[in-house]
Amino acid sequence: MPLEFGNNEKHDRSSHVHPSREPGALRRQDRKEGRVYTRYEDIQKEIEAYLEFDPDTFRGKVVYCNCDDPFESNFFKYFAANFNKLGLKKLVTTSYDGSPIAGQQVLFEEYDEGNGKREKPKALAVEITEVRDVTGDGATGIEDVKLFLERNPHTRTPLAGGGDFRSPECVALLKQADIVATNPPFSKFREYVAQLMEHGKKFLIIGPLSASTQREIFPLIKDTKLWLGAGFAKGNAYFSIPADSRRDYADGVFDASTGLVKFRNVTWFTNLDHGRRHEELPMMTMEENLRFSKWKEIRGKAAYDTCDNYNALAVPRVDAIPSDYVGAMGVPLTFLARYNPEQFEILGISDDVKNGLVPNMVRKGWQGKLDRPYVNGSRKFACLLIRHRRPKGERK
Numbered sequence: 154m155p156l157e158f159g160n161n162e163k164h165d166r167s168s169h170v171h172p173s174r175e176p177g178a179l180r181r182q183d184r185k186e187g188r189v190y191t192r193y194e195d196i197q198k199e200i201e202a203y204l205e206f207d208p209d210t211f212r213g214k215v216v217y218c219n220c221d222d223p224f225e226s227n228f229f230k231y232f233a234a235n236f237n238k239l240g241l242k243k244l245v246t247t248s249y250d251g252s253p254i255a256g257q258q259v260l261f262e263e264y265d266e267g268n269g270k271r272e273k274p275k276a277l278a279v280e281i282t283e284v285r286d287v288t289g290d291g292a293t294g295i296e297d298v299k300l301f302l303e304r305n306p307h308t309r310t311p312l313a314g315g316g317d318f319r320s321p322e323c324v325a326l327l328k329q330a331d332i333v334a335t336n337p338p339f340s341k342f343r344e345y346v347a348q349l350m351e352h353g354k355k356f357l358i359i360g361p362l363s364a365s366t367q368r369e370i371f372p373l374i375k376d377t378k379l380w381l382g383a384g385f386a387k388g389n390a391y392f393s394i395p396a397d398s399r400r401d402y403a404d405g406v407f408d409a410s411t412g413l414v415k416f417r418n419v420t421w422f423t424n425l426d427h428g429r430r431h432e433e434l435p436m437m438t439m440e441e442n443l444r445f446s447k448w449k450e451i452r453g454k455a456a457y458d459t460c461d462n463y464n465a466l467a468v469p470r471v472d473a474i475p476s477d478y479v480g481a482m483g484v485p486l487t488f489l490a491r492y493n494p495e496q497f498e499i500l501g502i503s504d505d506v507k508n509g510l511v512p513n514m515v516r517k518g519w520q521g522k523l524d525r526p527y528v529n530g531s532r533k534f535a536c537l538l539i540r541h542r543r544p545k546g547e548r549k
Contacts, residue, residue: 203427233281432491467533
């Protein structure tokens with residue numbers, strides 16, 4: 154299913170807001186419903202990170218793609234093509250009424266009006282419990298799945314609820330699943346994650362990076378119930394889009410030569426373990442940073458700044474976190490991409506201080522605002538408040 158970039162992603166006063174400006178293409182409501190589609194290679198690269206950590210991550214599991222069009226979805230294509238390699242027990246995917254792409258490559262009879270005409274797609278659930286060599290070429294892959302689906306209409310079930318992930322039919326399928334993998338609508342991201350947590354599901358989903366600081370999502374990260382995935386290469390997420398929506402994207406976002414749009418504020422969210430979240434962040438000591446840091450805000454100073462309003466060290470760059478500082482530190486939100494729960498403890502976020510959720514964090518005598526850190530009288534971007542679990546040398 155397409156990622157939706159609706160108005161409620163522009164600015165939501167009920168949630169934490171990422172301090173960086175989001176590209177106009179994300180802020181603007183797409184006239185074509187904000188349709189962008191995940192590339193096969195990005196799904197493959199992300200899942201390989203989990204298989205490297207645990208080759209049996211998906212073995213014996215029911216995988217549910219509940220925001221996807223059967224077959225055309227690259228999530229479905231990946232899991233179907235690798236069904237046997239991953240050792241899946243079952244693959245289930247659901248489409249939605251009026252899908253713009255469902256049935257374009259596989260003309261299900263449900264979409265055929267006759268005389269070569271294609272009727273408006275109806276919501277379907279497709280279930281696969283095995284993938285055999287149907288083509289007879291000695292291997293199993295997506296062509297075998299294509300033929301199997303075309304020849305076996307019993308694998309497809311109409312959905313009366315329109316394919317909405319909240320419908321009773323889709324919730325019933327969710328309850329049977331072990332792992333959910335998809336790119337849900339961004340405008341419903343918080344509700345979507347809440348449903349996954351309510352039903353205790355493992356998941357691998359794409360969402361807006363700004364969601365990591367929302368009041369419904371951030372506590373899950375803080376309590377290590379959810380974390381960022383391995384991520385897109387160099388932080389650049391590329392998506393394909395329908396030809397009729399190309400003019401909706403500005404230069405620098407849409408590349409006419411590739412037909413892809415690029416966003417830097419999109420990431421993977423998961424509760425499946427992967428090796429990157431156990432990698433130690435390399436750090437220098439405070440003294441070493443003050444002498445050798447590549448950042449002018451640090452190098453050559455006599456000492457790190459402290460926050461005017463928080464009892465915390467002000468650390469302006471993730472790679473300037475001192476390895477030997479014992480107390481609380483205010484660090485950029487981009488730290489989440491390097492967060493190792495064995496190395497650091499997350500105490501909260503700026504708004505948590507304002508809401509009284511971080512004990513002993515307000516500096517004595519401060520009478521001003523608490524929703525952002527202040528350093529030397531200057532209001533800064535929102536920050537995470539963290540501390541070392543095992544500080545080197547325990548310097549205060």
